[in-house]
Amino acid sequence: MPFDASPEAFSDFHAAQALAQCELCPVQGCMARQGAASGFAAAWAGMLAPRVALMPGEKPLFTVGERPTALYSVRAGCIKTFTLDADGNERIRAFYTPGDLVGLDALGGGRMPASAVAVVASQVCVAPLANVRRLIAQRPELAERLLAQTSRDLASALCLAGDYTAEQRMAAFLLQMSDRLPSLNGHLRLPMPQRDIGSHLRLATETVCRTLKTFQRRGLLISETQGLQIVKRGELRGIAGVLYGVREVELKFAA
Amino acid sequence: MPFDASPEAFSDFHAAQALAQCELCPVQGCMARQGAASGFAAAWAGMLAPRVALMPGEKPLFTVGERPTALYSVRAGCIKTFTLDADGNERIRAFYTPGDLVGLDALGGGRMPASAVAVVASQVCVAPLANVRRLIAQRPELAERLLAQTSRDLASALCLAGDYTAEQRMAAFLLQMSDRLPSLNGHLRLPMPQRDIGSHLRLATETVCRTLKTFQRRGLLISETQGLQIVKRGELRGIAGVLYGVREVELKFAA
């Protein structure tokens, strides 16, 4: 198969994603909220390098140890970042879906802390760091947005670093994905295989599978080929607990 | 004992820490490197609220769920951030030692994702967010520094989120602490009890203790009352692997 990830080559599903407008981009996203700063979007868009298409199995977007040269805004598809352990196994650090910024964890050091490849046919916008720096100097609000996004990533990474059971992790992961991925009337299609989910959540693929089955047996969801349907979102939230950003539980702590 | 954490009340050890100059502060830190921007340090220092003294067991620096109002630069001592799980157990998200910035993971959301208390008698500089924002508008390089620091925190949090053994975690933690804490000719004094270390590394306190003993039995370190001495730093690095930012191992991956 030739290297072809143009929108035409996408499935219907991905075509829908590709059509998502640039408001998805966290850098541009809050424009509407902030009103003003009308020239900002144009300034950001104007410094982007040409968009890049990525297919799974193709060349990585970047590789661990490289010098960081750009930030990447996911426009369609799904990107994963990972490192390899001593046995050559992937340790997936994060999945990035349309609207996410890839590369924020490299801004502090001189080296990429991970490699990045596409999980499915994907498109990313490339923002060269030199341009980003220049734009920051002109428009400090860009820095604030990047900072806010990095901060959110940090908060969720710190959460994932905690000690939670397989069910808690899976529940939180599914809820998160259903928030971030477009669902076609309730049917959620997970772009990554269970092996990747496990590698991200620190679970064996067998455990991922078994946990899904358990959830299904309890009627929390219906698993389908290459996807699933969440039935009892509330109960999943209860299982995920703190891992899913809901704060109702905190009232208990006062007691 | 009254609320008194003035330098005079500190032990010799903490007094030494308190004397650390403001170059520790990551916001000011790279001044020397960057040369130029001479007015920057003064601008930063000028907008700081009065320094705060904290004692363990006293009122938290901030509490989970609060609206973020400031960033905090640790000047002396040790601060930990944590949340409580359903059973009321602490889950320690991070330790902050002199030179660290606390609160970066709150910049993206409207709520503090954790509470913060002192582990030992500590002092922090308070940088009100309103002032920070104002200063960012004037001096974009501040945003870049905060971004770099947040990015580093993110990279290390993503690392800690991975699947590693008790020994790997402990080795990485000890190496990190020996980098960040002042050591008196090789003698490293850990400010936090083993229970806290375990809560941070997702290990039972018994496991922390056993792992330390194992390291000692192998001659990697000598554990002392309230501290330890690292003997074979190289071997500890080998155990920590990717968790400690050393990249030598990567050569193996090429094969």
Place this chain on the structure above:
DNA sequence: CGTCACTTTGAGGCTAGTCAACGGCGGTGG
């Protein structure tokens, strides 16, 4: 219709957690 990657299921083992008990140290009060 065969291949291949992914998913599913079962059996067994290991890491680290839990539970329980003890020793040491520092503070506190008689």
Place this chain on the structure above:
DNA sequence: CCACCGCCGTTGACTAGCCTCAAAGTGACG
């Protein structure tokens, strides 16, 4: 000055959750 108490660290025995290994089932695709 010493007995007491509480926190912390230490050690052992047992347990549980999850991983490993193995093998069969399923779907996508050439």
